[in-house]
Amino acid sequence: MTDTIQHHESDSFLEEVRNEPGGESVFRCVECGICTSGCPVFSVQSGYNPRKIIRMIHLGMRKSVLESAFLWWCASCLTCQERCPQGVRISDIVVALRNIAARNDLIPDPYRIQEKRIAEQGRIYEIDEFDNRKRSKVGLPEILCSNEEVRRLFEVTSGESP
Amino acid sequence: MKYAVFLGCTIPARARNYEMSAMRVAERLGIEFTHINDFACCGFPVRSTKQAFADALAARNLGIAESQGLDICVLCSACSAVLAEVNHAMKTDPARNSVINHHLEAIGRSYHGTVSVRHLTRILFEDIGIETIRKHLKFDLTALFVAPHYGCHYLKPSDAHGAFDDPEHPSSIGELIRATGASAVDLDRKHCCGGAVLAVNNDITYRLAAQKLESATHHGSDCMCVICPFCSVIYDDNQKPIEQHLSREFDLPVLYLTQLIGLAMGFDPKELGLNMNKVKAARILEKIESRSHHES
């Protein structure tokens, strides 16, 4: 299959995106292409095209969007949504799509690892004793990480019971 | 002027040069920082996979600052965007507010929307002001041509940040650079370092970053000036890999704005962590020194 738009895969995909936090504005797109024309990622990699992603949602191409590699190429720079004449929050829609993909276990490894680290230790990089020694050598305060609260927040926001 | 300083994940682990220079410059200007050990991740890195978790993390930090009666000063642009965005939502979106506060209840916390979140650069620009900064400078950096890099999240989302500077044609960093006597090189308006995709597709990041490095060197910049540890990780830490990936050579020092201002204030380069910058800034120091000898 080429990368041209082919057919409907799901009639309810548009509704699904619209109901996901951040996806509400997906209906307002008039396909003007302003988002793509200013997208820095598109300027170096034409396989990433925000206008086309919005169009694919409208055409119900659920699988093609959620299983794509390009879904994770948006740099979250927000240029598109600041410029969109229709107030489409494109970057927020990409976040909504990624959240749907994540619930379907379609997460690139780096994101999976990052989430796990944050849920477990409260931050991406743990600050250990060695780091704190280096910090105090240059006059910076010690950082003590307590992560109990973050672990608990991860549980409650994941819908897990205590 | 007292703030809870929010460092986020990247700065204490990977950008001590930024932290050191920010602390020294802020102190010199009478900004008092309170370190809060309870602060954790801002939420930005998990937005893509679990928005509710990201919202709760951001609001937790806001609630901690609120409980201590402090406004937040942020050093990382990505942290500033996610904290400002959730802060904005807490004030304007009752449905999201109640979900978030419901989650915070589980850890015995809450947030009522009374804290202001601003980037250190913005505080320097808006509250301290160019004139006051000038009064604290010892050296004139006239010899330097500096390319400002605004990045994305210092200015956007503009509705959450309150549009303090034009997101399409920003000027605040340029003005702060000019306060030191240096010239701010006017670059094209592509402001993204590509950092967010480094882990999943480094080709995109490297090509994006190269555009900016190319434009900065092409316009005769002595160095680039950044205000976000992410941007520095890309332009400074990854400059060698970018050069290798694209068979190019830039050799362009990348300084934090606070390092630049710190040099103009007369701090020793080591006090500003300049020795930790990956692309060596020796040439810049030589330029500053020859100029100051010339003057004295």
Ligand code: SF4
């Ligand atoms: S700029 Fe907005 S309206 Fe235009 S194509 Fe993009 S999303 Fe649609």
Ligand code: SF4
């Ligand atoms: S936020 Fe994503 S889609 Fe929008 S311009 Fe930036 S990289 Fe492109």
